[in-house]
Amino acid sequence: MKLKFTVNRRATTLEVTGAERVIDLLRERLGLVGTKEGCGKGECGACTVLLDGSPVCSCLLLSSQVAGREITTIEGLSEGESLHPVQAAFAETGAVQCGFCTPGLVLSSAALLADIPAPSREQMKRALAGNLCRCTGYQKIFEAVELASRNMRREKRRRR
Amino acid sequence: MAVVGRRVRRVESLDRVKGVGSFTDDLTYAGMLHAAVVRSPVARARIKHIETGRALRRAGAEAVFTFQDIPGRNVVPIILEDQPFLAEEYVNYVGEPIAVVLASERETARAAAKEVSVRLEELPPILDLLKARRHPRVHLFGEDNVFKHLRIRRGDTAAAFSSCDVIVENEYRTPYQEHAYIEPEAMIAIPHPDGTIEIRGSMQCPFYVRKAVTSVLGLPESRVWVVQAATGGAFGGKEDVPSLLACQVALPAWKLKKPVKLVYDRTEDMVSTSKRHPSWVRYKSGATRDGVLKAVEVEYVIDGGAYSTLSPAVLYRGTVHAAGPYRCDNVKVDSYVVATNRVPTGAFRGFGSPQILFAAESQMDQLAERLGLHPAELRRRNLLRAGDTTITGQKLTVSVGLEETLDRVLEASGWPTGQKRDDGVGYGLSTVFYGVGLGAAGKHLARTGARVIVHADGSVTFSVGTTELGQGMTTVLSQIVSEELGTPLECVQMIAPDTSRVPDSGPTVASRSTTMSGNALKDACGKIRDVLLAEASRALRIPVSDLRIVEGAIVPAKEEGPSMPIDEAIKSCTTARLPLSAEGWHVSTSTSWDDRTGQGDAYVTYAWATNLAKVRVDRETGEVTVLKMWAAHDVGKAVNPTLAEGQIEGGILQGLGFALTENMFTDERGVIVNPDFSTYIIPTAADSPEIVSLLVEHPYPDGPHGAKGFGEQPLMGVAPAVANAVRDAVGVRITELPITPEKIWNALRSSRRVPVTQR
Amino acid sequence: MREASVIAPRSLREALRAVGRKGVVAVAGGTDLLVRLHDVAAGERPSFLVLDGVRTLHSIAPRGKGLALGPLVTFSEIERSSLLRTLAPQLVEAASVAGSVQIRNRATLGGNIANGSPAGDLLPPLYVLSARLELSYSGGRRQVMIEDFFKGPGETVLRRNELITRVVFERSQNRGFFLRLAVRRALAISKVSVAANVSLRNGRVQSVRIALGAVAPTVLRASRTEEYLLGRELDRDSIETACGLASGEAAPIDDIRSEADYRREMVGVLLGRGLLRIASAR
Numbered sequence A: 001m002k003l004k005f006t007v008n009r010r011a012t013t014l015e016v017t018g019a020e021r022v023i024d025l026l027r028e029r030l031g032l033v034g035t036k037e038g039c040g041k042g043e044c045g046a047c048t049v050l051l052d053g054s055p056v057c058s059c060l061l062l063s064s065q066v067a068g069r070e071i072t073t074i075e076g077l078s079e080g081e082s083l084h085p086v087q088a089a090f091a092e093t094g095a096v097q098c099g100f101c102t103p104g105l106v107l108s109s110a111a112l113l114a115d116i117p118a119p120s121r122e123q124m125k126r127a128l129a130g131n132l133c134r135c136t137g138y139q140k141i142f143e144a145v146e147l148a149s150r151n152m153r154r155e156k157r158r159r160r
Numbered sequence B: 001m002a003v004v005g006r007r008v009r010r011v012e013s014l015d016r017v018k019g020v021g022s023f024t025d026d027l028t029y030a031g032m033l034h035a036a037v038v039r040s041p042v043a044r045a046r047i048k049h050i051e052t053g054r055a056l057r058r059a060g061a062e063a064v065f066t067f068q069d070i071p072g073r074n075v076v077p078i079i080l081e082d083q084p085f086l087a088e089e090y091v092n093y094v095g096e097p098i099a100v101v102l103a104s105e106r107e108t109a110r111a112a113a114k115e116v117s118v119r120l121e122e123l124p125p126i127l128d129l130l131k132a133r134r135h136p137r138v139h140l141f142g143e144d145n146v147f148k149h150l151r152i153r154r155g156d157t158a159a160a161f162s163s164c165d166v167i168v169e170n171e172y173r174t175p176y177q178e179h180a181y182i183e184p185e186a187m188i189a190i191p192h193p194d195g196t197i198e199i200r201g202s203m204q205c206p207f208y209v210r211k212a213v214t215s216v217l218g219l220p221e222s223r224v225w226v227v228q229a230a231t232g233g234a235f236g237g238k239e240d241v242p243s244l245l246a247c248q249v250a251l252p253a254w255k256l257k258k259p260v261k262l263v264y265d266r267t268e269d270m271v272s273t274s275k276r277h278p279s280w281v282r283y284k285s286g287a288t289r290d291g292v293l294k295a296v297e298v299e300y301v302i303d304g305g306a307y308s309t310l311s312p313a314v315l316y317r318g319t320v321h322a323a324g325p326y327r328c329d330n331v332k333v334d335s336y337v338v339a340t341n342r343v344p345t346g347a348f349r350g351f352g353s354p355q356i357l358f359a360a361e362s363q364m365d366q367l368a369e370r371l372g373l374h375p376a377e378l379r380r381r382n383l384l385r386a387g388d389t390t391i392t393g394q395k396l397t398v399s400v401g402l403e404e405t406l407d408r409v410l411e412a413s414g415w416p417t418g419q420k421r422d423d424g425v426g427y428g429l430s431t432v433f434y435g436v437g438l439g440a441a442g443k444h445l446a447r448t449g450a451r452v453i454v455h456a457d458g459s460v461t462f463s464v465g466t467t468e469l470g471q472g473m474t475t476v477l478s479q480i481v482s483e484e485l486g487t488p489l490e491c492v493q494m495i496a497p498d499t500s501r502v503p504d505s506g507p508t509v510a511s512r513s514t515t516m517s518g519n520a521l522k523d524a525c526g527k528i529r530d531v532l533l534a535e536a537s538r539a540l541r542i543p544v545s546d547l548r549i550v551e552g553a554i555v556p557a558k559e560e561g562p563s564m565p566i567d568e569a570i571k572s573c574t575t576a577r578l579p580l581s582a583e584g585w586h587v588s589t590s591t592s593w594d595d596r597t598g599q600g601d602a603y604v605t606y607a608w609a610t611n612l613a614k615v616r617v618d619r620e621t622g623e624v625t626v627l628k629m630w631a632a633h634d635v636g637k638a639v640n641p642t643l644a645e646g647q648i649e650g651g652i653l654q655g656l657g658f659a660l661t662e663n664m665f666t667d668e669r670g671v672i673v674n675p676d677f678s679t680y681i682i683p684t685a686a687d688s689p690e691i692v693s694l695l696v697e698h699p700y701p702d703g704p705h706g707a708k709g710f711g712e713q714p715l716m717g718v719a720p721a722v723a724n725a726v727r728d729a730v731g732v733r734i735t736e737l738p739i740t741p742e743k744i745w746n747a748l749r750s751s752r753r754v755p756v757t758q759r
Numbered sequence C: 001m002r003e004a005s006v007i008a009p010r011s012l013r014e015a016l017r018a019v020g021r022k023g024v025v026a027v028a029g030g031t032d033l034l035v036r037l038h039d040v041a042a043g044e045r046p047s048f049l050v051l052d053g054v055r056t057l058h059s060i061a062p063r064g065k066g067l068a069l070g071p072l073v074t075f076s077e078i079e080r081s082s083l084l085r086t087l088a089p090q091l092v093e094a095a096s097v098a099g100s101v102q103i104r105n106r107a108t109l110g111g112n113i114a115n116g117s118p119a120g121d122l123l124p125p126l127y128v129l130s131a132r133l134e135l136s137y138s139g140g141r142r143q144v145m146i147e148d149f150f151k152g153p154g155e156t157v158l159r160r161n162e163l164i165t166r167v168v169f170e171r172s173q174n175r176g177f178f179l180r181l182a183v184r185r186a187l188a189i190s191k192v193s194v195a196a197n198v199s200l201r202n203g204r205v206q207s208v209r210i211a212l213g214a215v216a217p218t219v220l221r222a223s224r225t226e227e228y229l230l231g232r233e234l235d236r237d238s239i240e241t242a243c244g245l246a247s248g249e250a251a252p253i254d255d256i257r258s259e260a261d262y263r264r265e266m267v268g269v270l271l272g273r274g275l276l277r278i279a280s281a282r
């Protein structure tokens, strides 16, 4: 079947069976290897992408399920060389260690901040519980979300 | 100091937040095949026949390799060389590799691997570590199934116990802990037309990998070229295991003359790769009324699984750390690592010490309780200070900041000392130490090389033989190079660890990369500095001894005077065709160990730490909520405090997993029944408590800028702190990890039946 | 070997025509099915009947005094629905503690039911809300009470040619709750759960339904406990007795998540907590 969907703001058409996992489509067909596979069973969240803005595990998603929909991967979060405020904050606070879980955590954090601009720690914990990180202990990730939240709100005020 | 000690941003973090593809599975090569491994489904059997026909008939399947195809030696060279790379006559654990299947697609390779049928004659396995020693019938290793027995004999414990006022004796158990790095094990082999083979993958120890591939393919070291790819967490789990993967791709790549990639599926990874050794400890400690630890007797048994891998070294660390960071004149330790028909266990952050420290620190709290002393006070009366001697007879001279870590934690936490309230909230302490580097057990590996090149434009590249695993080595070493050469950090670039660039530098384990590679880099940079200073001296007409490098310039050490920007000095050297590249080398100060008595200078130096856990225990459900953790670590010098805190925070959460939820179960046939993340329970963001990390700096004179390694230490004392806090909170002592709600509930239930006489 | 293929219907009729075909399996959110198929090679996989595109199966709508939900309603939609928050708080509580954001964004009500796990978190709330399932096949449909739907772990009365097409339930009485225990704070399967739907009149229990999750081969109604509570005041004594009774009604097992004895006792603890909450909310 012909699959039409949007990937990182770009209209994309691919010939697919419809039964492929979206993660394979992204990594193997589109070369978007920022989406990582850590378990293949929806448990670790390394494969998180945004489906119409909401975090989902691309390892449990079939290509036919994204027809007509919009996917954002880590590569599409920022434009060009500039970083999304969440990406910048992750680098700034030391929220990255090995970096394998980072793309998923960045996307989940970005989705959280789009939904709740100034989340509490409890809200962060709930929003990020689906992204396992074995290196950081999450403290600096929480700090990164806080920093990004401050920067994004400041930026918004400035624009007004 | 300009750069060392600063919270500079991790150098590779900009790539990581963008998801730039540099992990092994992100790499592809033209004509690349995928490998999958055929594994033993049973714990112990004789192999009768391996049938590959059906697998080979599957469309897309290319080849199957067994031990018969190995051109070199069929052995994984680590310490004792008892492990075959591919099983020959016997299999000894569930998941043991038997054959490698190649196909054009990963899925095809995995499907074909299931179609290789192996006819087996099952044999009775040993699955219980306590039954392994001197098993009457099953002999897996030597006569007694003991890979290694270590002892410490110091003083006279029997006599000392008779003079003790309180004696506490208990048994402790800890289960497997799985590393659960988020990137599964992964490796690629690329054969080149010039007769060399390139190995790229997720690994801690490129030189181990080279040795393994060299041995299995029967090639000289010069023809095996190993490069570390970005590695998504390791924690010890990528110390020896990547050698297996490397051979699993190197053999087919070599034979078929095609690149081969292998990525373990998560479940395959959890079933077949190393873990923390399960342990059993019998621990007896005695003290006098005045709170002096008089005697300690320990029997420590750990389950090494089917092959010895790194177990002797793991046992060594456990043995040295057996009595905790205390003075004690009478010590008897007997530790054993035994062979069973379970997956070979190996390195994991702490390397045999977290298990024994769980026992040792649980004991300390029980002594304190019996003596009516505050847990902090008992520790203070016994902890090691400069001038003291360890249980192995090592005299400590400098960099002993243990007491300060205790003070800092007590001060920061405001641990209430008054009347205990019955609100289910409790505090638990642990003080621990960590022998830095490989110690006497790994003496022969305690050397490291480095190479630094200063380019004509002033930028610098350097190579080391140790690896970045997420711990921040790249950044810390870049800071050291920047500091030494006065070059801005942005101009310093580390080249991925590569066995063709530096001499064998040993493994990246034992928290040794900062100290070892840092020192080797200092050595190399020193040689370059000499050239730069000599050149500046000539130009400025100031003797070399009166010059120093400060933030990008060569300046007179004393008063005012002419100075020379580093860039200019570099240009000048280039014009004069002077060499601005150098090799560095570092050899650790010597260590020693007497196998009979367990006496000697076990490690070059020690890091020290105090942990405090504040928990709330739900008396009805037994659920533990960790409210807050405090941890102070004497790290010598925090080259980058942000990264050091990252080690503490991450180590604490892994320690909390070990303490509270992580457990791996094997059934009666030796099959691991929970090899995935929905049943092997590691902490999530929602489980992460507030963590206060405190850095204490008692410089270690032989470390770069005073730094000591400590990356493992943050995990080591967490479990006993939690166990002690649970006891403080609700009065039950759990001696077997993990401390589950079920165990607490059962303990509370039985303690309700029997009235508590003494708390 | 057969290439895995996909059927992506746009209408219920199309979907129902496809569902009975040999080698076809319906997929909603895929969070159970694709985990189950993780180790099955593409060539050996069934054909997927992807339900996503059937718009009518996504609705949340009032029906009579209660509600009708399409089976494709996700946990996240349940969590965010203000209608459900007032009319079925138990269901909302259950949906919001399950899995992770990623899972809740995909996992569906229908999938949770059809999967038939005794630990499925939406099931105890559905039991206490007296949910009725509409099962449709090409050319007809039937209604089954949720309690009659399950035969054992993973076993249901759903026929091969049927789909769950609607879940209809009463609105919650004035008081209800869902409580669970799991091995960690998030991303965990329940080791025991309790849902209740209670109405009080003049301080006495006028009606009550209690369901227990993960303590028997299927979700269980605690009928003896319900009987006992009926007409009684919710005070310390009655609650304690009810907890004891409920524990006795559970038939749990030991597994890697927990132990039978513990689970049995926790049924009482959770029920007690929920009932106390109700009692003190008066």
Ligand SMILES: Cc1cc2nc3c(=O)[nH]c(=O)nc-3n(C[C@H](O)[C@H](O)[C@H](O)COP(=O)(O)OP(=O)(O)OC[C@H]3O[C@@H](n4cnc5c(N)ncnc54)[C@H](O)[C@@H]3O)c2cc1C
Pocket (backbone or CB within 6 Å): A041, A042, A043, B678, C025, C026, C027, C028, C029, C030, C031, C032, C033, C034, C035, C071, C072, C097, C098, C099, C100, C103, C106, C107, C108, C109, C110, C111, C112, C113, C114, C115, C119, C120, C121, C122, C158, C162, C163, C164, C165, C187, C188, C189, C190
């Ligand atoms: C990481 C993770 C965490 C989880 N945590 C929880 C948790 O905390 N609590 C919990 O309850 N569950 C949990 N689950 C399980 C799962 O998410 C739920 O059971 C979910 O409701 C399944 O819905 P689905 O739409 O994804 O089902 P699918 O996987 O699409 O389908 C499951 C089964 O139902 C059938 N089916 C689906 N829809 C219909 C229909 N309309 N008619 C007939 N048959 C149908 C399918 O054919 C399949 O057999 C978790 C799963 C994962 C991967």
